[in-house]
Amino acid sequence: MQGLKKIVGLVFCVVILAGKVFGQDEEASKMEWFGEAKLGIFLHWGIYSVNGIDESWSFFNDYISYDDYMKQLDGFTAANYDPEKWAKLIKSSGAKYAVLTAKHHDGVALWDSKVSDLTVVKKTPAGRDLVGPFMKALEKEGIKKGIYYSVLDWSHPDYDRKTRTEYRYKDDPERFQKFVDFNFKQLEELSLNCQPDLYWFDGDWEHKAEEWKSKQLKEQLLAWNPNLIINSRIGGGLGDYDTPEQGVPVTRPHSKYWELCLTMNNSWGYQHNDHAYKSPGELLRVFVDCLHMGGNLLLDMGPKPDGSIPEEAVDILKEFGRWTSKHASAVYETQAGIPAGHVFAPTTLSKDKKILYIYLDYKVNESLVIKGLKNMINRIWVVGNGTKLKHREVGKMYWSQVPGLKYIDIPDNVYDKDITVLAVLLDGEIDLYREKGQVIESN
Template identity: 65%
Template sequence: MRKIVSLLLAGILVSSAYSQDLNKQSKNRMEWFGNAKLGIFIHWGIYAVNGIDESWSFFNDYISYDDYMKQLDGFTADNYNADEWAHLIAQSGAKYAVLTSKHHDGVALWDTKCGDLNVVEQTPAGKDLVAPYVKALRKNNLKVGLYYSLLDWSHPDYPNKTRKIKRYDADSLRWSRFVDFNFCQLEELSTRYKPDLFWFDGDWEQSADKWKAQELSEALRGWNKNVILNSRIQGYGDYATPEQGLPVTQPNDTYWELCMTMNDSWGFQHNDDNYKTPNQVIRILIDCINKGGNLLLDIGPKADGTIPEEQKHILKELGRWTGKHAEAIYETQAGIPYEHYYGPTALNKKGDILYLFVPHTPNGPLMIKGLKNKINRMWVVGNGTKLNWEVKMKQYWSAVPGIVYIDVPEKVLDEQVTVIAVLLDGKVDLYREQGQVIESN
């Protein structure tokens, strides 16, 4: 009996050690992502020819499938310069990028051998568009992400609405062929380009079992042990991906990323001029940082491979701001609750520098409430100007901290968002109790 118990205990210890090792590996694998804060999404495909919704335009019957696919003839990529893309992405302050290697329309941007629907064989572009992108990103020390649609509304074996194929049982031979097709393409992408990240989409149409999601995630990490997977693989990903809507409260996920367009469209659309201003984009980025997440900001190149000037302008001004305030952006963690400061905040890794984001010209001093720490120093990030502060309402008999008042001279304000660094005497310590009544005076 003792021998059995000993063996069981030994098994539990081995299992626990294995679990801890997996958690450590996952943390190491995700470290760069957690530190990055900003990435660039790139929606590029044949849909840029007519400037219409990527894939959804035929799925939602705005255009026929056949008319949609006629765009293959106009996709030239004549002016595609991956080095210029990568330079602009790096200039923006982004640390990674994600390119749509294949959207729901099934058109692959590389010379896949798993099928013939790709830009090399079917469009005037006539070349692999993924390889130069990967090479240029690596040259600029950017992490490489590839978007891949699990569903495929063009594949003859996928049970899709658009090609009038009736839905069939997932155990059928046709479904097995389609799953093999996905594995085939993803093995190509994994072994050829060794991406740091896969950004999956389209998983909602089938279950994890049908996609063979667990088997696929294991295969992907077999081909590249450090690859990161987003959440859209039916529960087998590493981080959450809220879309377009900025989370109002901090997500429960350890790692998350808001994917968001610059205007109202993912891909290039001639008539969509409803661009966000650089100030709006910067403030959305700040909100993501404040809640411990990343922003994946989208651009949509034209069919010839050029990036619209409006998008370049936003990226360049974003880059000016991120370059100036780098210390308050990268390798930071979520800030303090809004009850303590009227605005977004962030903390450095050690938790002893509090960054205050100031999106408006202050009408009077800034306020920090409930800060137990002593403040050692305070300065304007990217400017270096030291700031003065004073503490009021601190009663000697009360444990409730006083209110910190900070005057910010107008001459140090950034044209977009100003950042103030507050160096504390230790890890940030906040008063969260209910206050006290007078017991001595």
């Protein structure tokens, strides 16, 4: 009898372990496209583009009255909205996914929500669904579909908060539950009608995950689409990836999957007075930093109230397209690079760790040096250019395990106008010397 119990217990443990392994494999498979996407485009589009003011925060922070903010509904026309053109532009940039603000904190829905009157269909001259057509256009171009949704809603009559200093009510769980039910219904509409690949939630900071019913929400969303990816702002640590904002990380975030969301200028939505667009070169440097640390860049732009894209944003996306298409092998299907100090430039590695990619946004003085590389170098070439480069090793002592300095000569005529990429093919998986060095004991 005891032997039977042991066998049953062993079988139970094997089943549990297999389930865990299967679950981990399933999760890794689901996240695979995200890890390989590298570049996404964020689109903040809403009535705030009419006056060119901060989305939702304008009235929340009392910069403008709520009534004056909502007067922008009358000027939101979407007259030149061309979702197919949007999708083609995004694809040309090299981006593999896009995220549209279906509803920001102001509560204005960009689709024909059946549970709200505050929609662009019912309240603006646009008069039609703006989410569904874009999702279809993205799918047609082979781009993963992302929807931004704010879980808080400063306009909804059952949400507790109105502005930074005003509340509709406090400590009324029953009324707040009515609002949470509203969220679930709107997300059901979006999930069933648009079938997004990714939800980009926002606004979870005003309540606890238990109040948002975050666990139940995630379960319901996955019931509609088991392969759905959800960002970290759903609350309760339930997200699939982290979303640092604006500030470029200096060291790699702890999460295996992450993206930096960054504006092209200083504003999320379209602001006609904000001309402080970063140059394509500056944004590409940020992009390369994300690649180096194993993350994605979600680059934001704000369409105008008529649905047209600002020329500055179009130019930036075209430049991204030029660079990503030229250097595709050093962008997609790469992983985080080697630690800082081995080479004075960001790096990535191929999936098999046998190619070291080096990204240079400057011209080196004489030669580029790689330190602490134990491997033999088979060959080096300029990505997108094809030129093979010469290299040599200096300072290797026969008695020491410390590798010599590998120098790479780079002629002036191979440099890219923004960022030059070198591919270093090694004799095997990369092997770095990370010890303190050696002292001669016998000679």
